[in-house]
Amino acid sequence: MMLKKILTALFLLSWITLPAQSHGDHAKIHIASSNIYQDYSSSRSARLNEPVKPIPTRVELDPAKVELGRRLFEEKRLSQDGSMACRNCHLPEKGGADGKRFSPSIDGGHRDRNTPSIFNVGLMTLYGWLGMPNTLETLTEAIIKSKKGLASSWDIIIPRLVKEPEYLNSFNAIYSDGVQPNNVKDAMAVYQRSLITPNSRFDHYLRGDQNAISQEERKGYDLFKEYGCTSCHQGVALGGNMVAPFNLFKNYLDKRKGAQKLDLGRFKKTKDESDKYVFLVPSLRNVALTAPYFHDGSTDELDDAVDIMGRYMLGRVIHADDRKLIVKFLHTLTGEYQGKPL
Ligand code: HEC
Numbered sequence: 073m074m075l076k077k078i079l080t081a082l083f084l085l086s087w088i089t090l091p092a093q094s095h096g097d098h099a100k101i102h103i104a105s106s107n108i109y110q111d112y113s114s115s116r117s118a119r120l121n122e123p124v125k126p127i128p129t130r131v132e133l134d135p136a137k138v139e140l141g142r143r144l145f146e147e148k149r150l151s152q153d154g155s156m157a158c159r160n161c162h163l164p165e166k167g168g169a170d171g172k173r174f175s176p177s178i179d180g181g182h183r184d185r186n187t188p189s190i191f192n193v194g195l196m197t198l199y200g201w202l203g204m205p206n207t208l209e210t211l212t213e214a215i216i217k218s219k220k221g222l223a224s225s226w227d228i229i230i231p232r233l234v235k236e237p238e239y240l241n242s243f244n245a246i247y248s249d250g251v252q253p254n255n256v257k258d259a260m261a262v263y264q265r266s267l268i269t270p271n272s273r274f275d276h277y278l279r280g281d282q283n284a285i286s287q288e289e290r291k292g293y294d295l296f297k298e299y300g301c302t303s304c305h306q307g308v309a310l311g312g313n314m315v316a317p318f319n320l321f322k323n324y325l326d327k328r329k330g331a332q333k334l335d336l337g338r339f340k341k342t343k344d345e346s347d348k349y350v351f352l353v354p355s356l357r358n359v360a361l362t363a364p365y366f367h368d369g370s371t372d373e374l375d376d377a378v379d380i381m382g383r384y385m386l387g388r389v390i391h392a393d394d395r396k397l398i399v400k401f402l403h404t405l406t407g408e409y410q411g412k413p414l
């Protein structure tokens with residue numbers, strides 16, 4: 073018990089006292105999966121004990137891999153019929169999603185769940201609406217091969233890339249074994265890890281800039297904590313690291329208009345009864361830009377989303393005035409990509 077207390081104290085101290093030093097030796101933010109994201113929290117007034125942490129301002133990645141990964145992410149020749157790229161559904165200029173309730177899929181139909189943002193996926197540990205643990209490398213391969221993804225295969229992709237001198241040269245310059253499935257996955261995963269959106273007004277506030285958010289926005293954040301939103305939406309991404317059942321207090325699926333088809337959530341993968349209606353707690357970073365909301369894209373309004381969260385996740389009716397303030401807080405989570413506001 074004593075030892076545990078000491079260890080906890082040491083851990084907390086390491087958070088607070090690690091100095092921000094020269095390049096490559098910064099205090100690392102505590103992210104389970106990775107240490108490539110560098111952070112500094114040197115300001116005396118920084119709020120280090122909040123359930124929400126700022127997005128690191130820098131990420132240490134090989135720029136040549138990021139650039140190759142970007143081209144592959146935008147490359148329609150990865151798909152079987154040459155019609156679809158990852159970018160079709162995940163557009164950086166649309167908050168990393170596509171603004172549609174369901175994205176059109178390569179088979180002429182549509183995806184059966186709303187497309188989540190591609191931003192900040194490197195800060196998450198669970199992926200997709202079913203919240204399965206995965207690496208971005210494995211997930212990327214699965215999407216490339218999936219019928220509702222790019223419906224493709226390495227036998228199709230590798231010869232196509234080898235034929236293009238620009239790809240051939242880039243791969244050869246970066247990887248000793250040239251164009252290989254593992255290297256395609258690697259470059260694409262590295263690009264995805266580069267898609268972070270730091271410097272939101274809320275992050276400036278966490279780092280100690282008292283005036284980065286307004287009085288009302290701060291009140292909204294207090295309410296966000298008081299209502300218990302942070303029991304699920306916490307950490308750097310305000311989500312992406314746990315799952316929760318979407319009918320905790322009432323059966324959401326009975327009530328939502330347009331949600332006639334029951335999505336059993338995680339149960340579909342695990343066949344475990346306790347996983348029925350269990351979904352990923354999504355990241356709330358840039359959430360003001362990523363309507364429609366929820367796995368079924370059933371609302372365009374943040375106010376409505378907050379109302380539903382109150383009723384179904386917390387068993388409470390959140391007063392309209394409080395919802396308004398919480399929505400104001402959610403707007404402060406919009407960050408920058410490549411130095412420009414999203
Ligand atoms: C036709 C639209 C479409 C295309 C093309 C597409 N995605 Fe997605 N993506 C989705 C949807 C829909 C989901 C959620 C799927 C689910 O959970 O059921 C998703 C989920 C993801 C996630 C998990 C994000 C999160 O917040 O959980 C990542 C990462 C991702 N896609 C990367 C990619 C990559 C890489 C490619 C290209 C190889 C790609 N996507 C192509 C629609 C698309």
Ligand code: HEC
Nearest residue numbers: 299300301304316318351352353354365366367377381385
């Ligand atoms: C018990 C865990 C839990 C709590 C508490 C919780 N949420 Fe959620 N939140 C979720 C889950 C799970 C989803 C995804 C539901 C789905 O679509 O299947 C979600 C989705 C959302 C979305 C939609 C995001 C998107 O991109 O689609 C918003 C906005 C949101 N929550 C805000 C809040 C707010 C505000 C509160 C507090 C009033 C809150 N949540 C409390 C688990 C929780």
